[in-house]
Amino acid sequence: MAAPSLASTSERCHEIAQSYLQIEEPLSQIIRETQNAIKLTQKLLLNEIFPRWSPFNGEISFSYNGGKDCQVLLIIYLGCLWEYYKTNMNGQEFPLKTLKAVFIDQDKTFQTLEQFVESTKKRYSLSLYESDRNHTKALSMPEAFHKYLGDQPETKAIVVGIRYADPFAQDLKPIQRTDDGWPDFLRLQPLLHWKLAYIWSFLLYSGEPICGIYSVGFSSLGDINHTLPNPYLAKTNDLPLRYQWEITHGCEGVVNCSPLSSQDSHFQNNEYLPGWYLLDDSLERCGRIKKN
Ligand code: ATP
The missing domain is CATH 3.40.50.620 (HUPs)
Known part of the structure; x- marks a missing residue:
């Protein structure tokens, strides 16, 4: 097409x-x-x-x-x-x-x-x-x-x-x-005043494709060696979904995530909720490991 x-x-x-x-x-x-x-x-x-x-x-x-x-x-x-x-x-x-x-x-x-x-x-x-x-001489x-x-x-x-x-x-x-x-x-920088909850409310309503890595526990994306699923999104935390209305009544009526690549498929282990279950801005980067 x-x-x-x-x-x-x-x-x-x-x-x-x-x-x-x-x-x-x-x-x-x-x-x-x-x-x-x-x-x-x-x-x-x-x-x-x-x-x-x-x-x-x-x-x-x-x-x-x-x-x-x-x-x-x-x-x-x-x-x-x-x-x-x-x-x-x-x-x-x-x-x-x-x-x-x-x-x-x-x-x-x-x-x-x-x-x-x-x-x-x-x-x-x-x-x-x-x-x-060329990652060997990254600028x-x-x-x-x-x-x-x-x-x-x-x-x-x-x-x-x-x-x-x-x-x-x-x-x-x-x-x-x-x-x-x-x-x-x-x-x-016209997005400075946006909170995490606004981002997900609007993006989920839009029905636009969302990067699939967010669907398996990631809330903010750094490089592959310093980013893990956010521990606050572990399913054991039993967080509620706050955006069901936006998803159902939005432009497409469903969440539209891009497919996980073969390299990332091991994250599909069902232990973490999607990134949009997190509401607290201060916890958004808790899956990021500090670089030395
Ligand atoms: P997330 O926090 O989920 O990773 P994001 O990548 O959009 O979402 P930040 O990582 O906070 O947000 O980065 C802030 C902004 O800086 C991005 O929205 C983008 O405009 C810019 N930016 C960050 N990294 C890059 C990059 N590697 N190349 C181009 N622009 C970038």
Whole structure:
């Protein structure tokens, strides 16, 4: 089947976000707060970001690694792209065929995640720059971005799906320059105010494919040697599912997880609940092993 165009994908993502915003009953506290979080992200993109860095001329790139946070931001970003186009260029042809994105393949990642990135690259029409996959001489993040900007010098700003709950993120701002030691570009961070519960409520409602590794006890994805299923998701903890309404009444009516790769199939051991059973932001990275 031919991949959908960026225009039709953006329109679909706009419909997903609008559909979530129109939920009226039952309005759980999580859904109400998520609606407010979506509106703030949309406002940042449409009123603060797109008028300063055009989303249509290569100035903006999207940092994408297949994780849940950047996927949520990608859906909202594409929806805003559609709205911005309809408001400013209606009647003209949609000006982009692909969305410029960058994946820094730093360490060895889960094969399921790599396959998910590959399939969503087509699904969301990403023109994805992938950094050198030679793991024996992996570049640091700043080095990899330096190389990226050398290859794509028109890039002025990069969208990042970081949240306040992430390490060292509590003082970040939605728009800010990179720190010392990094190549100079603007970091666009319109997801900072999102809590873990908002991410899952929206993503499960969207019916979009979710990386399969989240279905077997993972709540945040680092490299393969430093990421384990989150112990707080052990089935013995008997956690409730908080998003049944979103799943049943959402855009597809089911959870749509990508298949586990052969390398990752041993995680299918039934001992852990899926990542979306975890509500507490402070426990999200408890499956991550600290690097020395
Ligand atoms: P998860 O926490 O479940 O792994 P995530 O990967 O989306 O989800 P983080 O790991 O917290 O979130 O990373 C924050 C953001 O930084 C991502 O949303 C993405 O925009 C960017 N990012 C992180 N790692 C990479 C990478 N290797 N390449 C490109 N962008 C990245």
